[in-house]
Amino acid sequence: MSSGESSTAYDVEFRSVTKRFGDLTAVNAVSLQVRKGEFLSLLGPSGCGKTTSLRMIAGFEQPDEGEILIGGREAVGVPPYRRDVNTVFQQYALFPHMSILDNVAYGLKQKRIGRSERYSRAREALELVQLTGRDKHRPSMLSGGQQQRVALARALVNRPRVLLLDEPLGALDLKLRKEMQLELTRIQQQVGITFVYVTHDQGEALSMSDRIAVMSQGIIEQLDTPAEIYDRPVTAFVADFIGEMNFLDGVVRAARGGEFDLDLGNGVILQAHGSPRQGEKARVGIRPARLHISSGSAFGAVNTAKAVVDSLMYLGDEVQVVAMIEGGTAMTVRQQRTGHDGSPEAIRPGDAITIRWEPSAPVLLAGSTNLASDPDDPDDPAQDARAALPQR
Ligand SMILES: Nc1ncnc2c1ncn2[C@@H]1O[C@H](COP(=O)(O)OP(=O)(O)OP(=O)(O)O)[C@@H](O)[C@H]1O
Ligand SMILES: [Mg+2]
Structure with a gap:
């Protein structure tokens, strides 16, 4: 396949991407195609390579092997600020000395966009995340959930092709988390931007995503819709990681x-x-x-x-x-x-x-017989995730 062929169908494409840190292979020959406008989650246990994959899309890490395409164009070697992507992290990293409005408008200032357009776009983004009337406040005056909305507005204001989210709700309590899950899917549908969402929470991935890539030890075990992943897991690992299974x-x-x-x-x-x-x-x-x-x-x-x-x-x-x-x-x-x-x-x-x-x-399960869960571990991640199956 020539690199031009798929240029219109996918916003992000991995072709046999490998990333090593010394002896450790964090991402192992992964191929992945993220469709335009889709909400795709990378789901898997700690250390399976989710953040590393995301950082390669953002341009903070370079693969050792393989190709990465963004919007159909070869991205390897392109610096982060020249990629049409923005990242929202678990740590919001807002500027504490700046107002909410200035925090959101900051990226546009870097791009030398004029003051009035800057502020009108920043206000629009704050409206989108339903945080209005707090323009002049400092981040420290907002709750965790509100700060996360500011971080989201700050990324959306750039109107990127792809938004990368790395456990963005990880710091929030359960109730706020549920609320923000709904918010995020609403916003994603409203703006139509492609989301690549990293989480180790099965319920979150099942309820929010169009498709889920279940990762284990640097590979994708299965990439499919939430219902398929739940009803027809292809490996014992996926079956065990997503809800309970005999x-x-x-x-x-x-x-x-x-x-x-x-x-x-x-x-x-x-x-x-x-x-x-x-x-x-x-x-x-x-x-x-x-x-x-x-x-x-x-x-x-x-x-x-x-x-x-x-x-x-x-x-x-x-x-x-x-x-x-x-x-x-x-x-x-x-x-x-x-x-x-x-x-x-x-x-x-x-x-x-x-x-x-x-x-x-x-x-019928194929491949490795390794399981996600440890039967002796009371904090086992494989809980029944069925309740979280999609409303989308
Ligand atoms: N800069 C680095 N140097 C060395 N090893 C690294 C580096 N970054 C990641 N790793 C290793 O690569 C593997 C994958 O890490 P990664 O951060 O992608 O995992 P993750 O799936 O995001 O996990 P978590 O859910 O804990 O955030 C881990 O074993 C990690 O220790
Ligand atoms: Mg991570």
């Missing part, structure tokens, strides 16, 4: 026309969609909400497993049941509370139950 390993006994039988080795045969090869080992994932339970042990049939209840937890309208299937694998089930007979509420630890699932529930 993992089941087995051997493929039969495979025909896009369906297969997986023998879990404990008498359980799982039938699902996918095309693994007969005889090979495979791993599937099933979301807790896709499992159903009933009391008593049913006949052995496909897509059912006998289990013994280990624990129950009430989560408002839902109940979470952890049960052990034969062979000692724990499975987590989430079920609505109905109050009827046979409702999960009637179940007690030690009870024999049957777990069932639809053939569409298991997702």
Whole structure:
């Protein structure tokens, strides 16, 4: 492909970009295409290479290998101030001695734009972030959320092609964070600027993005819409990082026309969609909400497993049941509370139950078997992120 070919379709393009720091490969042969006007998130655990990727787009770091295109033009070697991008950091870095208005107008002054246009554009940007009537105040007189709005206005006033945001809400408390998430998506839709958004918060990425690039150890494991990433994760890492997942390993006994039988080795045969090869080992994932339970042990049939209840937890309208299937694998089930007979509420630890699932529930996972979570870590990042699925 010649470099001119994709020039109109993408605002940012990585072609096999690698960045090393000494022995450490922070970004490993990453290829990425950011579409015009899209909200794309880089999501992944600490140290996976998100900030480094963003800094290469901004021009603060240079790749060791590969090409970076911004608006279809080769950007490697172009200094940050000559790139059509602006960055919003977690630390807002406002000038403390300047008024809000001057903070926002500052970049335009650098570009030698006349005083009246400068101020009218700065006021417009402050209106966009819904921060009016505070023009003359100093940053220290504003709350954290308001300061972040100023930082955003300061970046938007330049009308960049691409806005880069590195954990911009990281310093805010939960409530303000939620508020600013909505604000940011509103602003992005209103101005139509391409956003590349860095976060390690799955819920944030799921609820805000058009597409998410899930990163792990310097590579992109999956790039897709929030719903696809949640419903059809392609690797165990993605499945585990985005919400809770039950993992089941087995051997493929039969495979025909896009369906297969997986023998879990404990008498359980799982039938699902996918095309693994007969005889090979495979791993599937099933979301807790896709499992159903009933009391008593049913006949052995496909897509059912006998289990013994280990624990129950009430989560408002839902109940979470952890049960052990034969062979000692724990499975987590989430079920609505109905109050009827046979409702999960009637179940007690030690009870024999049957777990069932639809053939569409298991997702065949490829590649590495490394997981995002550490089962012994109470602060594990893999919480149930389903509630955050997109409103967009
Ligand atoms: N200037 C640098 N010198 C040496 N190593 C670096 C430098 N910058 C980043 N690294 C290393 O590169 C890897 C990726 O770092 P990066 O800052 O991109 O991670 P991140 O995904 O943004 O993580 P976090 O969520 O913690 O911000 C890390 O192992 C980090 O220690
Ligand atoms: Mg970072």
